[in-house]
Amino acid sequence: MTSGSNERIPVPDGEFAFTWNEFREIAALVHGEAGIVLSEAKVNLVYSRLAKRLRAIGLRSFRDYCELIRSKGGTDERQALIAAMTTNVTRFFREPHHFDYLRKVAFPPLISEARRGGRVRIWSAGCSSGEEPYSIALTLLAMMPDALSHDILILATDIDPEMIARGRAATYSRSQADCIPEEFRAIGLERGRSGPECRTSECARSLIRFNELNLLGSWPMRGKFDIIFCRNVVIYFDEQTQDEIWRRFADLLPQDGHLLIGHSERIMTDRHPFELVAQTAYRKRGS
Ligand SMILES: C[S@@+](CC[C@H](N)C(=O)[O-])C[C@H]1O[C@@H](n2cnc3c(N)ncnc32)[C@H](O)[C@@H]1O
Structure with a gap:
């Protein structure tokens, strides 16, 4: 997979256009706020988890989504983004x-x-x-x-x-x-x-x-x-x-x-x- 800057990423369903620049902006925000590293290998996971967010808040593109998380009013969505990117798998008495x-x-x-x-x-x-x-x-x-x-x-x-x-x-x-x-x-x-x-x-x-x-x-x-x-x-x-x-x-x-x-x-x-x-x-x- 290449990662040219404004090139569209060939995501599986392609419902929302997603570019490498948008992926990098999202990855940088998640790393800066939560320490979580999103390598390029995670691009499909990022797309599918955030496509749900886009649908939930009625946005039509990742460009709009990046604008929202960049904005002053985007605090709640930045938190939702971090939550969407965390892995919460756990269970009682894990690693006994x-x-x-x-x-x-x-x-x-x-x-x-x-x-x-x-x-x-x-x-x-x-x-x-x-x-x-x-x-x-x-x-x-x-x-x-x-x-x-x-x-x-x-x-x-x-x-x-x-x-x-x-x-x-x-x-x-x-x-x-x-x-x-x-x-x-x-x-x-x-x-x-x-x-x-x-x-x-x-x-x-x-x-x-x-x-x-x-x-x-x-x-x-x-x-x-x-x-x-x-x-x-x-x-x-x-x-x-x-x-x-x-x-x-x-x-x-x-x-x-x-x-x-x-x-x-x-x-x-x-x-x-x-x-x-x-x-x-x-x-x-x-x-
Ligand atoms: C895979 S779960 C592990 C849960 C439990 N410790 C276990 O081993 O079963 C990872 C948890 O770390 C949390 N997490 C990720 N980044 C974090 C951060 N920067 N600060 C605090 N919690 C974080 C996630 O929200 C998630 O609930």
Whole structure:
């Protein structure tokens, strides 16, 4: 595929004219605002996801769409564009080795600390529709049913407001909830609910605070985190942006704090103060 500047891209259905200049303008905006890299190989994906936006808002061309996202009044559409370009795939207890790691390594000393009156903070950064923070909450509640009476909180953030709304709503289809291992269902799901949807239990919901947050922007949180989950998020970023995120996570973790990342991500431990201690599980080294 060539990428001449104002040349029309031969997209599959061709409903809307789309040029390489328009593709590049969109890719630059998405990279600048969210860190996500859209290479030319993603051109058909960009076209098909944005063709839906064009239809939804009644625009007739990508030229009009680019004008809209460039304009002062285009804030909402810029946000919709970022949301359209993010991949939100997730599920309960995804990459189950991390929940074993919580159970065997990370949680026991933190639970003791909380019982002594200490503060425990966990961050699910890029939490999508909430399955990841709920899986963390359920793992904790199974070990510490009285977790809510202690100073323990899970912060769950994502750039996409629609995902945050879904996490707060806490309703999932039966097939999504099927990924929750049997042993966590009694403590993790509301009882006596019939119909096609389940809801996570009130105690699980009360442990989590959902908030919108762009990892590329400023982070308003004060205080350190004991554990940070950032899984399958930075895989879409360029290396420099990934490095910046690892550096900022290191600043927010105490010595020995835990950082859990996705199966295809890795941290260069010669560049960052982390040590790989288990499968895609890192701990912050002392200086
Ligand atoms: C593939 S999901 C991963 C969800 C979960 N962590 C997991 O592993 O199952 C990636 C999430 O990262 C979010 N995301 C992408 N860019 C982001 C950014 N710049 N700041 C915050 N979240 C971002 C997306 O909205 C999406 O929900």
